Amino acid sequence: MTLFETLRDRCRTEWEAYTHHEFVTELGAGTLPQAVFRDYLVQDFHFLVQFARANALAAYKSRTLADIAAAHRSTGAILAETELHLRLTERWGIPRAELEAAAEKQATVAYTRYVLDCGMAGDALDLHVALAPCTIGYAEIGAQLMPRLAEQGGQDAHPYGEWIAEYSGVEFTAASRAAIEQLDVLAGGGLTDRRLDELTEVFRTATLLEIDFWQQALDSGR
Amino acid sequence: MTLFETLRDRCRTEWEAYTHHEFVTELGAGTLPQAVFRDYLVQDFHFLVQFARANALAAYKSRTLADIAAAHRSTGAILAETELHLRLTERWGIPRAELEAAAEKQATVAYTRYVLDCGMAGDALDLHVALAPCTIGYAEIGAQLMPRLAEQGGQDAHPYGEWIAEYSGVEFTAASRAAIEQLDVLAGGGLTDRRLDELTEVFRTATLLEIDFWQQALDSGR
Amino acid sequence: MTLFETLRDRCRTEWEAYTHHEFVTELGAGTLPQAVFRDYLVQDFHFLVQFARANALAAYKSRTLADIAAAHRSTGAILAETELHLRLTERWGIPRAELEAAAEKQATVAYTRYVLDCGMAGDALDLHVALAPCTIGYAEIGAQLMPRLAEQGGQDAHPYGEWIAEYSGVEFTAASRAAIEQLDVLAGGGLTDRRLDELTEVFRTATLLEIDFWQQALDSGR
Amino acid sequence: MTLFETLRDRCRTEWEAYTHHEFVTELGAGTLPQAVFRDYLVQDFHFLVQFARANALAAYKSRTLADIAAAHRSTGAILAETELHLRLTERWGIPRAELEAAAEKQATVAYTRYVLDCGMAGDALDLHVALAPCTIGYAEIGAQLMPRLAEQGGQDAHPYGEWIAEYSGVEFTAASRAAIEQLDVLAGGGLTDRRLDELTEVFRTATLLEIDFWQQALDSGR
Numbered sequence: 091m092t093l094f095e096t097l098r099d100r101c102r103t104e105w106e107a108y109t110h111h112e113f114v115t116e117l118g119a120g121t122l123p124q125a126v127f128r129d130y131l132v133q134d135f136h137f138l139v140q141f142a143r144a145n146a147l148a149a150y151k152s153r154t155l156a157d158i159a160a161a162h163r164s165t166g167a168i169l170a171e172t173e174l175h176l177r178l179t180e181r182w183g184i185p186r187a188e189l190e191a192a193a194e195k196q197a198t199v200a201y202t203r204y205v206l207d208c209g210m211a212g213d214a215l216d217l218h219v220a221l222a223p224c225t226i227g228y229a230e231i232g233a234q235l236m237p238r239l240a241e242q243g244g245q246d247a248h249p250y251g252e253w254i255a256e257y258s259g260v261e262f263t264a265a266s267r268a269a270i271e272q273l274d275v276l277a278g279g280g281l282t283d284r285r286l287d288e289l290t291e292v293f294r295t296a297t298l299l300e301i302d303f304w305q306q307a308l309d310s311g312r
Numbered sequence: 313m314t315l316f317e318t319l320r321d322r323c324r325t326e327w328e329a330y331t332h333h334e335f336v337t338e339l340g341a342g343t344l345p346q347a348v349f350r351d352y353l354v355q356d357f358h359f360l361v362q363f364a365r366a367n368a369l370a371a372y373k374s375r376t377l378a379d380i381a382a383a384h385r386s387t388g389a390i391l392a393e394t395e396l397h398l399r400l401t402e403r404w405g406i407p408r409a410e411l412e413a414a415a416e417k418q419a420t421v422a423y424t425r426y427v428l429d430c431g432m433a434g435d436a437l438d439l440h441v442a443l444a445p446c447t448i449g450y451a452e453i454g455a456q457l458m459p460r461l462a463e464q465g466g467q468d469a470h471p472y473g474e475w476i477a478e479y480s481g482v483e484f485t486a487a488s489r490a491a492i493e494q495l496d497v498l499a500g501g502g503l504t505d506r507r508l509d510e511l512t513e514v515f516r517t518a519t520l521l522e523i524d525f526w527q528q529a530l531d532s533g534r
Numbered sequence: 535m536t537l538f539e540t541l542r543d544r545c546r547t548e549w550e551a552y553t554h555h556e557f558v559t560e561l562g563a564g565t566l567p568q569a570v571f572r573d574y575l576v577q578d579f580h581f582l583v584q585f586a587r588a589n590a591l592a593a594y595k596s597r598t599l600a601d602i603a604a605a606h607r608s609t610g611a612i613l614a615e616t617e618l619h620l621r622l623t624e625r626w627g628i629p630r631a632e633l634e635a636a637a638e639k640q641a642t643v644a645y646t647r648y649v650l651d652c653g654m655a656g657d658a659l660d661l662h663v664a665l666a667p668c669t670i671g672y673a674e675i676g677a678q679l680m681p682r683l684a685e686q687g688g689q690d691a692h693p694y695g696e697w698i699a700e701y702s703g704v705e706f707t708a709a710s711r712a713a714i715e716q717l718d719v720l721a722g723g724g725l726t727d728r729r730l731d732e733l734t735e736v737f738r739t740a741t742l743l744e745i746d747f748w749q750q751a752l753d754s755g756r
Numbered sequence: 757m758t759l760f761e762t763l764r765d766r767c768r769t770e771w772e773a774y775t776h777h778e779f780v781t782e783l784g785a786g787t788l789p790q791a792v793f794r795d796y797l798v799q800d801f802h803f804l805v806q807f808a809r810a811n812a813l814a815a816y817k818s819r820t821l822a823d824i825a826a827a828h829r830s831t832g833a834i835l836a837e838t839e840l841h842l843r844l845t846e847r848w849g850i851p852r853a854e855l856e857a858a859a860e861k862q863a864t865v866a867y868t869r870y871v872l873d874c875g876m877a878g879d880a881l882d883l884h885v886a887l888a889p890c891t892i893g894y895a896e897i898g899a900q901l902m903p904r905l906a907e908q909g910g911q912d913a914h915p916y917g918e919w920i921a922e923y924s925g926v927e928f929t930a931a932s933r934a935a936i937e938q939l940d941v942l943a944g945g946g947l948t949d950r951r952l953d954e955l956t957e958v959f960r961t962a963t964l965l966e967i968d969f970w971q972q973a974l975d976s977g978r
């Protein structure tokens with residue numbers, strides 16, 4: 091069993107609440123209000139900026155050239171995802187200047203700064219565990235929603251087809267698998283019980299903060 | 313005009329909304345529901361733990377022995393305030409084990425980790441500006457609520473008399489004055505416009521996160 | 535066997551070279567040139583300032599109130615040791631202004647910044663292992679030199695009596711024992727082989743940098 | 757006058773001692789012993805690994821997407837320079853495994869960890885000032901040594917032709933110019949006297965540590 095599977099099993103309730111959140115099911119069904127999705131897109135932009143910082147932090151915290159290079163590639167992947175995101179928001183009628191000027195909301199600040207603090211105060215494993223609900227969870231959600239595309243007449247016919255296609259796509263799926271393997275490499279063949287408990291709390295808190303992030307978008311439409 | 317006054321003037325609306333929040337006025341009037349105050353006390357415990365870390369971070373970031381020693385004294389003051397807090401929560405019937413086991417809520421995570429990240433990514437001035445709404449704001453709120461004590465027959469008759477007495481007391485007032493002076497010392501006799509804009513955004517965000525912290529307690533009672 | 539003993543055994547050669555360095559034996563014999571000791575005192579002042587920062591970093595990196603408070607006490611102990619040091623340097627005719635104005639030499643920068651970087655990039659255990667050659671090593675050296683005091687007619691008759699008395703004294707010995715226990719607490723009942731190898735390299739490098747620190751003082755007299 | 761020129765003027769003696777160090781002039785003349793150059797190459801590998809970490813730190817410390825992306829590109833440039841370096845060391849008969857296994861010497865630890873600590877404890881400007889003697893200084897040295905290539909019959913005939921060609925080349929020169937501009941952008945149109953004094957001390961210390969780095973290589977041949 092991978093470390094990721096162990097953590098997910100230990101936080102099964104929170105993980106279900108995150109990956110099957112009302113935001114996710116409505117997005118899959120295409121019934122999510124567009125204003126809610128637009129609010130999500132704005133906050134997700136700020137999220138990606140902070141996640142690029144978190145991956146740069148992982149490079150700083152690395153001990154070997156190979157680990158620095160791997161974290162550098164991850165940062166590059168986040169920056170590329172942000173460029174995709176900017177094109178997506180443009181098509182949704184949100185100009186870049188508006189995106190950058192928009193204030194970060196509370197759930198955005200809470201999740202991103204929690205991850206950065208875990209990474210700074212802990213070690214590289216703490217950081218990667220805090221990143222896992224995002225990196226690995228989004229791929230799981232993408233895979234879970236992919237059948238919705240065909241049911242609704244393909245990617246172009248689905249209002250959120252582009253989002254679903256991106257997170258169920260080849261690149262994101264590969265990045266998720268690499269993140270799962272990376273956790274096991276960092277765990278180095280074994281963890282003490284106390285360490286596993288600590289990491290479980292990091293994983294649980296990060297998952298709860300992902301739930302808050304979906305909820306924040308839903309609440310914007312009320 | 314001190315740097316603190318400049319920042320407060322530039323964020324006047326947010327500052328008023330924070331220092332005259334419904335939580336504050338109800339606490340002063342003694343009409344705040346006890347369950348709300350209890351929820352606040354639990355989250356404030358976690359808040360103090362993270363603020364002790366933020367003051368330790370200030371010591372780490374210092375360049376001179378005098379600055380390290382000053383930040384060390386601030387950390388000591390927060391740890392002492394936490395001990396007071398533990399006695400207060402005990403009198404409110406919250407055992408220490410319950411406090412430590414209680415999860416940090418979103419607004420607690422958002423505010424504390426934002427401050428820590430400001431301090432880590434920026435310099436000592438960024439950190440102290442992010443801390444100011446708490447350190448200086450609580451003293452302002454204490455002074456503003458002090459007359460409520462006499463109106464309600466003194467500290468012992470007021471349901472939240474102990475809290476008001478602490479934050480309007482000699483020690484906390486002196487700590488607030490020292491924090492105001494420290495900001496001017498760190499600003500070193502001048503700031504560029506761009507730097508002042510950056511610091512204003514830090515101050516504004518931290519103030520908004522304080523508002524969320526009051527609101528989180530109020531919401532717990534609904 | 536404690537983690538400290540494991541690390542010392544794995545770096546036996548370096549540990550011997552550090553704790554029985556020519557600087558140490560000449561200091562014990564009272565034959566160390568005074569100019570060398572004076573150079574050491576100046577650099578040790580800068581060393582203590584950076585070590586106070588390293589202990590503040592440990593407080594920042596702590597997860598619990600108890601761990602923050604423990605690291606805060608360690609920082610306080612270093613600041614107190616620095617005050618003692620300032621009195622000692624004054625008696626050796628080095629005014630405080632001269633101390634503070636003196637440049638940090640290379641071996642001072644190398645050791646202190648290495649420890650700080652270990653602590654920042656790694657976790658709390660990395661930091662405490664990097665601090666161990668200083669905290670625990672000085673107590674071992676103090677105990678080893680204590681008999682030299684009696685041989686030379688007591689502390690007052692020995693040219694370096696005050697230094698030997700301080701590091702063989704009750705307080706420093708207790709601090710060293712606490713540091714040994716702290717390592718085992720942080721190791722949490724077990725380490726993987728890979729982790730132990732990493733920590734061994736940190737301990738070895740820190741010990742080598744302590745040797746360079748003694749050598750730097752000796753070289754100043756040549 | 758750029759900030760870089762101001763700093764160089766304020767540390768003119770140290771800057772001359774660094775850019776016209778015996779190591780540099782012997783390297784230009786082709787008279788540097790090969791064993792000395794080989795020792796330098798091994799330490800420079802470790803240097804580059806830590807400088808990649810320092811650039812990743814700059815990305816972490818950035819506030820905007822543009823600044824994160826710029827620091828990410830710098831990290832990428834260092835990683836590419838490291839790949840070039842690995843090919844160079846291979847041609848000099850130093851296998852990669854030997855490079856990675858070689859211990860970091862004192863001057864390497866001192867310089868790299870000083871830069872990382874400056875960056876972590878200060879802000880982005882402190883970090884870039886600490887990096888400047890390397891980034892900008894190497895391009896200045898490259899330009900200064902370029903005429904030596906023609907004098908000795910071209911790059912292939914010069915024993916250190918490849919090194920001189922790299923640091924006088926188009927890419928490195930452009931990177932140096934970008935670093936000079938970046939300092940002025942970060943200074944944001946003005947610095948207080950106190951801030952300029954602080955940055956001067958950072959620049960001076962980093963330059964002195966570069967001198968120690970050359971000297972360490974020369975000393976290896978004695």
